[in-house]
Amino acid sequence: MTSYRATRRPVHQGPAAWNVILGPQPDPQTLEADRTADFVVIGAGFAGLSAARRLTQLQPGARIAVLEAGRVAEGAAGRNSGFMIDLPHDLQSEDYAGAGDDRRMIEVNRHAIRFAAEAVDAYGIDKNYFDRAGKVNGAVSAAAEAHNRSYARHLETLGESCEMLDAQAMREMTGSGHYRSGLYSPGTVMLQPAGYIRGLAKGLRADGVDIYEGAACTRIDRVGADWQVHTDQARITAPRVILTVNGHLESFGIEKGRLLQLFLFAVMTPELDADALGRLGGQPRWGITPSDPMGTTVRRIDSGQGGNRIVVRTCAALRPGMRATPRDVTRAARVMQAKFDQRFPQLAGLRMEHAWAGHLCLSLNGVSVTRQLDEGVFSGCVQNGLGTARGTLAGIAAAEMAVGDASCATQYFAGESRPKRLPPQPFQQIGANAVLRIKEWRAREE
Numbered sequence: 001m002t003s004y005r006a007t008r009r010p011v012h013q014g015p016a017a018w019n020v021i022l023g024p025q026p027d028p029q030t031l032e033a034d035r036t037a038d039f040v041v042i043g044a045g046f047a048g049l050s051a052a053r054r055l056t057q058l059q060p061g062a063r064i065a066v067l068e069a070g071r072v073a074e075g076a077a078g079r080n081s082g083f084m085i086d087l088p089h090d091l092q093s094e095d096y097a098g099a100g101d102d103r104r105m106i107e108v109n110r111h112a113i114r115f116a117a118e119a120v121d122a123y124g125i126d127k128n129y130f131d132r133a134g135k136v137n138g139a140v141s142a143a144a145e146a147h148n149r150s151y152a153r154h155l156e157t158l159g160e161s162c163e164m165l166d167a168q169a170m171r172e173m174t175g176s177g178h179y180r181s182g183l184y185s186p187g188t189v190m191l192q193p194a195g196y197i198r199g200l201a202k203g204l205r206a207d208g209v210d211i212y213e214g215a216a217c218t219r220i221d222r223v224g225a226d227w228q229v230h231t232d233q234a235r236i237t238a239p240r241v242i243l244t245v246n247g248h249l250e251s252f253g254i255e256k257g258r259l260l261q262l263f264l265f266a267v268m269t270p271e272l273d274a275d276a277l278g279r280l281g282g283q284p285r286w287g288i289t290p291s292d293p294m295g296t297t298v299r300r301i302d303s304g305q306g307g308n309r310i311v312v313r314t315c316a317a318l319r320p321g322m323r324a325t326p327r328d329v330t331r332a333a334r335v336m337q338a339k340f341d342q343r344f345p346q347l348a349g350l351r352m353e354h355a356w357a358g359h360l361c362l363s364l365n366g367v368s369v370t371r372q373l374d375e376g377v378f379s380g381c382v383q384n385g386l387g388t389a390r391g392t393l394a395g396i397a398a399a400e401m402a403v404g405d406a407s408c409a410t411q412y413f414a415g416e417s418r419p420k421r422l423p424p425q426p427f428q429q430i431g432a433n434a435v436l437r438i439k440e441w442r443a444r445e446e
Contacts, residue, residue: 123203
């Protein structure tokens with residue numbers, strides 16, 4: 001009998017702040033008895049809920065069950081920075097330009113964004129949670145500005161529009177004199193990620209999809225023509241299973257030794273009062289990614305997204321055991337407080353309300369694991385730090401593979417190779433973290 005056993009469960013450090021600021025959710029739907037379904041989706045993040053929605057489109061009336069180990073929007077979906085990016089955004093490059101077919105990447109990213117936008121309309125999700133505001137690559141140093149100009153030239157060759165912003169324009173937008181310039185691109189959607197995910201889950205439930213929370217999958221067993229998906233409470237029997245657990249794919253024994261388990265860290269201010277907003281100045285909503293991928297991401301949100309707040313994200317740590325430590329969060333929070341004070345001296349010393357870790361999964365060669373794993377078992381995992389757009393796309397593709405359908409999403413992933421094998425431990429962890437620290441230091445101003 002074929003079996004996939006989960007050796008680990010998701011463990012999170014710090015709150016999923018995007019979820020917290022929206023207030024409590026309704027009581028969860030729990031799995032209390034054995035049942036059957038046509039499809040079981042494991043994981044209720046961007047990939048899992050997108051897979052469920054695509055299944056409702058491809059097979060109306062199908063019995064779909066989604067299992068979530070915790071609460072909806074408490075995992076990675078409530079811990080990312082909410083940039084749903086349409087353009088190439090390779091975190092392993094110097095200026096985000098991809099190494100492959102960037103036109104095709106733009107096509108599939110926009111396919112994912114259109115899919116999400118249609119869900120927003122269909123389910124009446126608050127448009128504040130799906131803001132077509134675009135984003136800015138901020139630059140502090142001359143080298144960073146050169147990265148932006150290089151990227152702008154690359155975008156021009158692709159026929160993509162962008163706009164260089166000078167220091168004054170950056171100050172007027174952010175209230176900060178920290179940036180010497182910026183590169184604005186209009187296609188990014190700025191999500192309130194937890195709000196979007198909550199709305200997607202609510203809409204799916206209204207469409208008849210069962211989303212069980214507090215239902216961590218412990219193992220998947222082949223029984224005849226079907227699969228039995230076990231949790232601590234009960235099991236679900238179905239002919240087709242879709243795994244959308246990102247890096248926890250390795251916890252099921254799949255692609256072991258090939259996936260980089262990375263944690264990024266973020267802090268969020270308390271809601272800014274009228275006095276603080278007056279001293280800050282700038283516009284009420286904006287998002288900055290650093291021109292150097294190892295720099296600092298900064299967002300400002302307003303009352304329509306959970307309060308007038310600033311979010312800062314930087315620092316990274318490789319943790320093969322898939323657990324960031326309290327010490328990791330403490331160190332990162334200290335660094336990010338300094339980054340905040342540096343950018344906003346008029347608010348220096350403002351104590352952060354939330355600090356947290358978010359789990360990413362990358363492969364050395366930048367590929368996903370979105371394919372058929374076994375008869376009736378499919379994967380939409382390994383988002384390479386691009387969980388909102390790439391996760392959505394992987395979920396769409398995994399659902400289409402499960403029913404034998406095809407689109408640009410399935411075609412995109414069909415051409416990918418396997419993740420490259422990683423160096424052995426402890427060299428992998430020691431070496432990778434040393435490299436991360438060096439890159440953080442080099443990008444310290446960014």
